[in-house]
Every structure is written in structure tokens, then in C-alpha cells.
Amino acid sequence: MDDLQRDAESLLTKTPLSDGLDRRDFIKVALGSGFAVAAMPVVAQSVIKTDTAGLTAGTVTLDIAGQAVPVYRAQPEGKTNLPVILVISEIFGVHEYIADVARRFAKLGYLALAPDLFVRQGDPQKVASIADLQRDIISKTPDAQVMTDLDAVVAWARANGGNPDKLAITGFCWGGRVTWLYAAHNPSIKAGVAWYGRLVGTATANTPRHPVDIAPSLKVPVLGLYGLKDTGITQESIEAMKAALAKGPNKSTFVVYPNSGHAFHADYRPSYVEADAKDGWGRMLAWLQQNGVA
Numbered sequence: 001m002d003d004l005q006r007d008a009e010s011l012l013t014k015t016p017l018s019d020g021l022d023r024r025d026f027i028k029v030a031l032g033s034g035f036a037v038a039a040m041p042v043v044a045q046s047v048i049k050t051d052t053a054g055l056t057a058g059t060v061t062l063d064i065a066g067q068a069v070p071v072y073r074a075q076p077e078g079k080t081n082l083p084v085i086l087v088i089s090e091i092f093g094v095h096e097y098i099a100d101v102a103r104r105f106a107k108l109g110y111l112a113l114a115p116d117l118f119v120r121q122g123d124p125q126k127v128a129s130i131a132d133l134q135r136d137i138i139s140k141t142p143d144a145q146v147m148t149d150l151d152a153v154v155a156w157a158r159a160n161g162g163n164p165d166k167l168a169i170t171g172f173c174w175g176g177r178v179t180w181l182y183a184a185h186n187p188s189i190k191a192g193v194a195w196y197g198r199l200v201g202t203a204t205a206n207t208p209r210h211p212v213d214i215a216p217s218l219k220v221p222v223l224g225l226y227g228l229k230d231t232g233i234t235q236e237s238i239e240a241m242k243a244a245l246a247k248g249p250n251k252s253t254f255v256v257y258p259n260s261g262h263a264f265h266a267d268y269r270p271s272y273v274e275a276d277a278k279d280g281w282g283r284m285l286a287w288l289q290q291n292g293v294a
Contacts, residue, residue: 031059031116032072032099035268036092036125038133042268050103057103062115064152071153072099072114074106075161082111083166083293084157086150086182088175089114090266091138093124097268098172108285109294111162115153117146117178138174142206146178147185154186166190168293170284171197173263176224180211183220191291192222193284196262198233199241212237215244215252222252223287225280227260227273255283 035042057074072094075082085105089098094114102112118124121140127133150169158164169192171179176197183192194211201210226238238254245252257264257280263271265280288294 031070031094032096032102032114034096034125036095037128038124038130039092039095039269043270043272044268046272046274047097047268048100048104050100050107052103055103055106057099057106060156062152062156064149067120069119069149069152070094070116071156072102072116073112074099074102075111076106076109079109080161081163082109082161083288084154084162084164084168085110085112085288085293086153086167086169086171087112087114088117088169088171088178088182090173090175090263091124091130091133093118095125097266111157111160113153113157115149117141117149120145139204139206143178143181143208147182150178150182151186154188164188166293168192168288168291171195172265173197177211180218180222181209181214183222184214184218187219189220190293191288192220193225193287194222195225195265195280196227196230196233197224198237200237212241212244215241215250216247218245218248218250218252221250221287221291223284224252224254225265225283226254226256227262227264227276228256228258229261232262255280 054077055074056077059070060073062069062071087098087102094116098114102114105112118137118141121137124133124137127136154167167188168190169179169182172195176194179192179194179197183189199211201207226233257276260273260276261271263269264273265277266272
């Protein structure tokens with residue numbers, strides 16, 4: 001057992017519930033239901049709905065150093081030794097869209113885990129505006145806390161039917177940035193796929209480094225899926241990231257879609273671009289297979 005695995009597993013505190021279940025395995029149903037208020041209105045006609053037939057799906061709660069952290073889990077029913085995919089949410093948290101993405105992976109044979117990484121700071125699904133969400137929750141969520149929580153999620157997967165040799169991460173928007181950072185943090189990750197995650201930024205106490213800062217030493221291959229029309233993530237920042245990656249031996253690569261802006265995979269939002277979302281999904285699956293995850 002390496003030091004990273006040992007440290008992660010030590011974070012998982014077994015606290016018995018009154019019915020004898022381990023708190024880490026307690027099933028909840030609220031996480032992953034409904035859409036975040038700040039993401040409204042929902043474009044209902046494009047929303048993808050993935051059922052749970054043949055799946056075990058719901059919320060497990062991990063006790064991480066005394067903090068209950070909900071994780072939406074979806075996997076093929078009754079199967080073990082599964083490839084593991086961490087699914088990292090946008091700023092809106094683990095709402096219906098993220099849960100559905102997890103179910104899509106589960107239908108393909110993955111143990112998909114989408115943790116509530118904002119649980120200590122608040123519930124992003126209930127915040128009315130993006131500005132309030134950024135100020136009151138996102139800016140107050142430390143990267144170090146996120147990395148520690150993900151370490152514990154990986155440890156849980158290892159102990160609950162996941163194959164530790166087939167571990168990957170993908171994330172959207174805020175989760176895309178986290179994908180780059182966690183790929184640098186945990187060398188056990190085989191591959192990452194970052195959907196329009198921010199690459200540069202100002203260093204703060206909670207966000208001391210950004211993807212461009214870790215790029216030269218990054219060893220995990222990450223596929224970046226971005227939109228040319230994204231006004232928040234400039235092509236200059238993508239070029240800066242490419243230049244930083246070129247300083248090391250990394251095999252990460254980018255695909256930039258000329259007809260898409262930000263959040264082009266988010267099928268419940270007006271930003272959704274079906275053709276590019278489907279192409280990106282296919283590229284992601286091929287990337288995971290190419291790098292030994294699937």
C-alpha cells in the first residue's frame with residue numbers, strides 16, 4: 001500500500017448507524033435529483049434521461065475525518081472489479097445532470113462516483129444566482145479540501161468493488177479544472193477528461209495553483225474538450241496550457257470545437273450543442289480505453 005492510499009483510507013471513519021449499517025454505505029436518495037436553481041431554466045426537450053435498470057444507483061455517505069460527504073454512486077448491479085470514473089460537477093453541484101452522467105458511465109460498465117465537494121460550504125443546488133454561488137460557496141471551497149475528499153472517494157472505491165488499476169476522472173466547468181489538478185495530485189489516475197475547465201487564474205489561499213501551474217510536471221494524460229466560442233476560457237489560455245504541458249513528457253491533448261461555447265455538453269442548458277457533446281463523449285470513451293481504463 002502506497003502512502004497516498006494509506007492516507008486516504010485513514011480518512012474514512014467507520015461510524016455505525018443506529019440500524020447497524022456502516023455510515024459509508026448508508027443509501028440516500030436526495031443527491032442527484034432535480035436541477036440546481038441557479039442553472040434554470042431547463043431546456044426540457046434536450047435533457048437526456050438514463051434509467052437505473054440493471055444498475056445499483058443512489059447516494060453513499062462517506063465519513064471523511066468526521067464530515068459526512070455524500071457521493072452519488074452508479075454501477076452495474078452485482079458486479080465487482082469495475083473500472084472507476086470520478087465524475088466532478090460544475091459549480092451547481094451533484095444535481096440531476098451529473099447523476100445522469102454517472103448512470104451513463106454505469107451502463108457502460110463503470111463504477112461512477114460523483115461526490116458533493118461543496119458539502120462543508122453549502123448546498124449549491126439551492127442558491128438562486130450564479131454570482132451568489134460563486135461568492136458564497138465556490139470561492140470558499142479550498143482546493144486542498146477537494147483533493148483530500150477525492151482521495152477518500154478513491155479509497156472507498158478500492159474497498160467497494162472498484163479496480164484500483166483502472167481509475168479515471170472527468171469533470172465539467174469547475175469540475176474540469178479539478179480534473180487537471182487531481183490528475184497532478186494522484187498519480188494512480190490512468191487518464192482524465194476535462195470539459196471546459198478553467199486553466200489559468202489568480203492565486204489565492206483557497207486556489208494557490210491552477211492547471212497551467214501544474215502542467216510541466218503532469219504525468220497523467222488528460223484530454224481537454226473546449227469550445228472556441230467560450231468567452232470565459234480564452235484560446236490564449238489554452239495555448240498557454242499547451243506550452244506549459246510541452247515542458248514535460250505529458251501526452252495530454254486538446255480538442256476545440258469551433259461551433260461551441262461553454263457548457264456545450266450540458267444537455268439541460270441553452271448552451272448545449274448536441275453534435276459536439278456526442279463527439280466529445282465518444283472521444284472521451286476512446287481516450288479512457290486508449291489509456292487502459294476501460
